[in-house]
Amino acid sequence: MEMVLDYLSAALLLLGSFFVVVGGIGVLRMPDVFTRMHAAGLTDTMGSFFILTGLMLQTGFDGVTLRLVMILGFLWFTSPVATHALAKAALHGKVEPVVHEDEGGD
Amino acid sequence: MTQRPVARVAGLCLLWYAMWLLMSGHYTNLLLTLGAVSVVGVALLVTRMLLPDREGAPFHIVPGLLFYLPWLVVEVFKSNLAVARVILSPRLPIRPRVVDFQGHQKTDLGRFIYANSITLTPGTITVRLDAEGFRIHALTREALDGTEEGEMDRRVCRLEGAS
Numbered sequence A: 001m002e003m004v005l006d007y008l009s010a011a012l013l014l015l016g017s018f019f020v021v022v023g024g025i026g027v028l029r030m031p032d033v034f035t036r037m038h039a040a041g042l043t044d045t046m047g048s049f050f051i052l053t054g055l056m057l058q059t060g061f062d063g064v065t066l067r068l069v070m071i072l073g074f075l076w077f078t079s080p081v082a083t084h085a086l087a088k089a090a091l092h093g094k095v096e097p098v099v100h101e102d103e104g105g106d
Numbered sequence B: 001m002t003q004r005p006v007a008r009v010a011g012l013c014l015l016w017y018a019m020w021l022l023m024s025g026h027y028t029n030l031l032l033t034l035g036a037v038s039v040v041g042v043a044l045l046v047t048r049m050l051l052p053d054r055e056g057a058p059f060h061i062v063p064g065l066l067f068y069l070p071w072l073v074v075e076v077f078k079s080n081l082a083v084a085r086v087i088l089s090p091r092l093p094i095r096p097r098v099v100d101f102q103g104h105q106k107t108d109l110g111r112f113i114y115a116n117s118i119t120l121t122p123g124t125i126t127v128r129l130d131a132e133g134f135r136i137h138a139l140t141r142e143a144l145d146g147t148e149e150g151e152m153d154r155r156v157c158r159l160e161g162a163s
Helices: A002-029 A033-056 A063-092 B005-024 B029-049 B059-088 B108-120 B141-148 B151-161
Strands: B097-101 B124-130 B133-138
Touching: A002 A033, A002 B059, A033 A063, A033 B059, A033 B108, A033 B124, A063 B005, A063 B108, A063 B124, B005 B029, B059 B108, B059 B141, B059 B151, B097 B141, B108 B124, B108 B133, B108 B151, B133 B141
Parallel strands: none
Antiparallel strands: B097 B133, B124 B133
16 A cells, blocks of 8 residues: 555655646747746646645645645645736836737737 | 625635645744734735625636636647647748637626636637737638637626636
């Protein structure tokens, strides 16, 4: 049982790290601030989700587990607010989003 | 279901005290008293700032959230995979665009939940939200389609209406 949990937890941690790394690659590859935010979104949604659930399996399902659940909840509630504030600030600062040519913008 | 402000503050106090007990994990008289004092202090501050209303203490949506949140996690997972595929493909096939559209939510709380759900889903970000509606920045056409299908819109409407 202990072994199964350890392997499952390792798999989740790896999966979470995968999303964090891909999010990082995305931030480097994307052309402007708005598209970079989409890439960063991977890190704070599924990256945090899988890493925190992986850590939950390492606890004895006690108060620590509950605290990890709450950390996950707070992250998921606050990160979109921060992203929105960042996007709004960028627009306010007259940053023009890169738009695909075919679409003719907004 | 109209709750009086007093009932809402009492509900929040219970919630905060439960949180204090769970987070501290020490059940000595001193810490229990300190917790109670803190809760009363916060309650006084909150009622001075605003009387908790349906928006400030939205207990009525909690049952609906139990159904909405698991669905949202699955949606977020799916769009994570889609964005990861875009990032890792050599040609970086992004087609960013900005669109305006209207949601069908009736309350500010509903609009807030909808806007945050859109932003939480990678591939779409709510860049502006006002009386005229939502302005969304989308990474690809597919990411936008997921939002415009209106599934999320419908579910948030049901959530805010489920009082």
